[in-house]
Amino acid sequence: MGRDLADMGFSTIAVHGGVSLDPSTGAIGPHIATSTNFAAAYGSIGFSAEATVADEVPFAYAREGHPNAAQLEQKLALLDGAEAAVVFATGIAAISGLMTQVLSPGDHLLVSDVSYAGTAEFTRGLLAGMGIEVSVADMSDLDDVRAALRPNTRLIHAETPCNPVLKLVDIRALARVAHDHGAELCVDGTFATPAVTRPLLLGADYVVHSLTKYMGGHGDALGGAVLGRAEPMDRLRREVGVHLGGTLSAFNCWLILRGLETLPIRMAAYARGATQVARFLEDHPKVRSVRYPGLPSHPQYALAQRQMSGPSGMIAFTVADHERFGDGLKDQLRIFHFAASLGLSRSLILEARTEDLRRTTFKLDEAHLRRYREWAGDGFYRLSIGLEDPDDLCADLERALSAS
Template sequence: MSHTQNRSTRLIHGTSQPCEQTGALAPPLVQTSTFVFRDWQEGARRFAGEEEGYVYTRLGNPTVSQLEEKVADLEGAEAAVAFASGMGAVSGALMGLLGHGDHLLCSRGIYGCTHGLLGWMKEKMNVCTTFVDRPSRERLEKAVRPETKVLYLETPVNPTLEIIDLNEVCLWAKERGIKVVVDNTFATPILQRPLEWGADLVLHSATKYIGGHGDVIGGVLCGSSQLIGPIRDQLRKDVGAVLSPFDAWLLLRGIRTLAVRMERHVANAEKIARLLLAHPAVKKVDYPGLPNHPQYRLAQRQMDLPGGMVSFQVCGGLEGARLFLDRLKMCLLTVSLGDVATLVQHPASMTHAIVPEEERSAMGITDDLIRLSVGIEDISDIWTDLEQALHPLSEQVGECGKEEFSCKKSS
């Protein structure tokens, strides 16, 4: 299939072809643990790497391979490797690139479990991490060490939605021979492709937007064949964080509608962000599509669209956040994102609870911060639910300060 086709077309066609044996339109689910050889010589050749072919599903499977090819195509990568979870992809990238005593530079805001993994790597592998606020050439230059091997980024950052200038930091890293890994889960390859800006590896928690329906867990890591090959052939094989064929099949089904879902996610998120900004019980709104976002112009340049995630702070601190969350009726209180339904969570007590309080504060994760994954429901129904949950907090506007609100609205 021609790579000149638009991504929305390649999502449906791309590397997928009707099954040669049956003509089936849907990709076949090869639900098997192992593969039968025609004779001893074929088995020996495949184990020796002298012949292409499948041996054992932990090492490779046609359904999993089709997913890998699809995501690699969308990201503009030579190769991809799928894992049993998004954290499998994070672990594969970091453990594949870092060794004992190496140093890692990392954006200050990252997913809580990624933060936990870095703590484990410090304890077990003596891999030290330096967190950098709003990574830029100047800030990275101050933090780099002779043993720095990797720069790990999220953009947009979870959950504050800060945007990092990929072109600037990737150029800086390449000058020093440092590999750049970008978690692209929030944007998806429909909205942002970090490899085009110079990143070396890009990863996804495919559980989120790629799957899109809350029924599967998986991860994908994309990059050059030189980097992906050893991670697939050694690390994934020996660690065993293998995506099952059935889960790969579900992800292949979900990804076909990714483009149209992202259009609706973004359209709804833009409207919800503006409505929240105008609400008296909301102190601050973080959304890259709002002109008052600090990296608004950068987001316009780097991303095709600003995404479906919105974060905001409510009046009343922790108690205000609790009251808001407990009053939701349609929007679902859960820690995932990227689902067709609108999902809401409290980062400080949920996804980022593992992060020490001092670190959370440095990340900008306050007790009154809410993370909203805007779904594809009718926009009026989403807002009706959010508005009724916010209503009791409107009475606490005075506690937040009128001056703060007037400044926020005019910024």
């Protein structure tokens, strides 16, 4: 399926990876294969679901795999420099699926002290309840990581940039720490995408993405993916993928395939717009601090320059009067939507109160709570910059800041 694109540029792979001309119609774009069943030669499939996931029977029942998923997985693998990919119905399905596959009762998971809320709540709730030991570390501090390792540490899970405070992780250095200890490293690359950072090429064992965000790009399709070496991806598909049934629908695969074609130019546009907005905020008298990897003021700017090909489109900032600014948002903003998620064509703003996150999501010990407050204070606002004119976005924020 698809042509040999391994030696071609990222934008070419984004357009052509995983798809080829339809042999019967000549269509240059993929069809949506809505069928749940696929006929096969007599005797080649049977009652077992797991047994039908084989090379000689590419598709038998859509829960085990279907043409649109296969196209998407091939494109994703090419973009991330992976041997293989497995797609799931959502980003958290991909994360929980990988952890369920890799970890057994008695194993230890070391997870970032600051992470996507779904990851934090799953690992410290349901996963811990299954007999997995879970603890946290500041993944930007290798000494803190080493101190948190245990003899039974099986997996380290990090994000870069991390959600929501945009702290970075040195992937290459963290991979060395993990591998020296006999553990594996998984990196959530949702905020960066392979257009900005490719963790597998820096030593990570797995990369996970919420395809719902930048990868799909239009806010109309849920999806997730795990990427890595072929053998563990095959096991992930045969065991967790088949038996937990977190299958990504054919239509959502098709929508995300469509979105990926413009990923390189969208990420460049997000970065241009976000850089202008971040500079505007940094110069504003009512803004106390701005966290954006594209600004020299970011504490890890040197790492961003070394590890990222661009700064992406996410910004975190604090204001002089948090309460007053928040109260006025609904009356002042004309373009930004107050909404969760990120990576869409529309710009979004979301409030992150430290006390709320400490109580409901992160539940950090005092030492890691102090580290979090160094970045977040008592609370901040997270921006996902879209594809609007940056001058209009700055004017929108100016109205809200002037009223605060």
